[in-house]
Amino acid sequence: MILLLVCVPLLTPFLAVPAARRAAAVLAPRAAVALLTATALVLAASATAALALLVVPGASYLPAVAVLEELGRPLTIGPPVVTVGLALAAAGALLRLVLPAGAGLLRDRAEVRRARAAAGPGGGELAVLRDARPDAYALPGRPGRIVVTTGMLRALEPAEREALFAHERAHLRGRHHLHLQAMEVAARCHPALRALREPLCYALERTADEAAATAVGDRRLAARAIGRAALATRSAPAPVAHRPRAALAAVAGPVPRRVAALLGAGDSRATRPRAGRLVAGALLLCLAVSGGTALGAAGEVHAHIESAQGETSGP
Template sequence: MIYMVWVPLLVPFLAGPAGRRLVSCLPPRQSAWLLTLTAAGLAVSSTAALALLVVPGATHVHAVAALGELLTPLSTGSPDAVVAVAMAAAVLLLWCAAALARRLHMRGAQLRRARRLAACADGELVVLKDDSPDAYALPGRPGKVVVTSGMLRALSAAEREALFAHERAHLTGRHHRFLTVVELAGLCHPGLRTLREPLSYALERSADETAARAVGDRRLAARAVGRAALAARATRSPGAGRPGFALAATTGPVPRRVAALLSGGAPTRGRRRTSHVIAAALLACLLLSAAAALEAADDLHSGIESAQGESPRD
């Protein structure tokens, strides 16, 4: 356990660089799923590893040893070092729990305020009287497409339809859930925070492709995204009134997205090969992290049996 338990804590630092390469090669919808599942799995494994580091040090406390019916504390090294590591891991676990609770509370409050705003309008479209150009997808039951009067004036009728199709794609795809999972995973391990940017790009690219199919014109979709982004960025505080969890067509590397729309969006043969290699590497990281956590847990269980005076199982 002393070595395997560290693997889930180190592997997440490899996910960020791989994720940035992945979204350039793999289709956006597949990229979004793979990044989200990888983030969730690595977060669970790293959190489990922290919990496993707490247990050996906790057995040096007489009350814990008595509760577990241990004859001796788990011997995994110097007692002082084991207790120090356990205390550090416990502090990190408590910090993660507090951060998760705080983020979920904040997200719930934002969503309730946004739903109250959307409740005042009938239908799917909510038009805000605001000269600052903005448009975003507001998840809920039902979801809403929110657009300001400033954005409506900045686009032609055809471009508006493309923009609305983009935001509808965020709603029907439940894209806010993908972002929420990765944000929460980033609170569990700092190495996973770097996955938010490539995931956001993949989700926007997925909505771009859906909008292009909906209007039947990739150039129109590219023009709508580009003009909406230029209009939004011309204001002093773009997206100031937008909830933090809302996805918008004007965010992310817009020139890169526009270029992908104009190029047809299909990856080259070389990129497909690269995407398969990177996807396999991410899955390998996920499996390695999970296997290491399980192996460490199994070793810990055997150590507890030995400390209880039982014969460890094979």
Template sequence: MLRLPPVAALGHLSPPLLGDRGDGAATVPAAVAAAVLLGAGALAVARHARRHHSALRTARQAAGAHPASGDLVVLPDPVPEAYALPGRPGRVVVTAGMLRTLTAAEREALFAHERAHLAGRHHLFLLTVTLSAACHPLLRALRAPLEYALERWADEAAASRVGDRRVTARAIGRAALAAGPDAGAPHRPGGVLAATAGPVPRRVAALLADERATGHPGVRAGFRGRRLIAAALLACVAFSAAAALDAAADLHTSVEVAQGEAPR
């Protein structure tokens, strides 16, 4: 963009002093196309963020119309549903239909699951992936595994809280069966997490499995594999950061030259 005369004039740059770094007939259209794509991505992010904010505001208004007991809000809705509603303060929203479906112990496990979502601010992870996918459609594939990981996080937190993995698994399974694949509370926003989301059979199986046997060779191998993947990702991030710093330093030098200054 520095090669475009209007942009160069804003910075009092001399385009010829930028040096010959390619054919202008190719770089200028590429810069314009990149700017258009960047603008489209920014608009998509703004649209998704506004939609998310509007949905949360509507859900909070609907929950605020009913009395709260601590962080718990009960909606007089016969459709079984429960979800964690972020905000200040965060709320655990549950319908009367869901309360009638579960036993007292299962309700406590369900509430602990939703409170884990609020405590871990899991909605921010999900929002980050949603906004990233708005810029880069290929990132949409990350949403499903992220939702599963966040639900498993909350499952384990709930099991630790109530002290019974079997009760937690039963609560999640019964809640999912009651809610059904197409059921949903009328005021539930699309960007929140619920205990009935994701591959429930896998989650229930993971809770019922004996995960305390950390000395098992397969588990140790899994830990080693995850460490290798994490190391590879960190190396990629470090390489990208070094390349970005090098590009920024090169651009700074070019701007100084174009302004008639001696390079630092």
């Protein structure tokens, strides 16, 4: 029973990801961001918990663990060789998946620190870098800053600059980098969740696009600013080296699709409500099944531990 329960959280992401990828297309951008982030975190946490629960029965064969937990007999989910083999495999998977997630977070923090140092000690919202290569991005931190190069400032007209700054300001105000980092951690905990990176990035950029259009009061101006900024960046000889991976930028993602959405030719804020409800319902069902079975497996393991503690070893 335990083996069956732990298999469900490990397999559910493969079923949920196709529906989750549709969320960015059929839901309003802000709703898609929330649903995609929640989906990734719950599925990753459930799968990680399932792997950890697989380790427990095998670990109970170790004398030190048996004495520590006062077990009268080892826990088992099958023959001893199967129980121990699954425990070793699960432990290896945990080390291979979870440790790089922590290392990735430390790497991102180091990159942000370096980028903040490169932006200078000024306390203003806007940091201008003397660099001919066009670039602009939202640099997280306390306080968050909008970093723009002189090359990008020359590439845009004054009104377009304001639209670009409004876009990056929306990333900072919404703390969008936290959603991105949460997705990175989840993607490292389960390989199927890596497919959610692109739709989440798109939903984050669309959220900032809509905020910029509202701030400047002109959707065409916002679309033009994003399009021109992307063209300027694409034509640069090389990307700006000091942009950290955790920083979001208006030139990221499928820019033509985003511009079309702002102009009303693609997906708009008023998305397909029926399709959105179906996608949201399917994802919530997957989350309930994954989280519920992980909790059920934890309950089964706990019951086995209590049963083993109530038994005495032979004389």
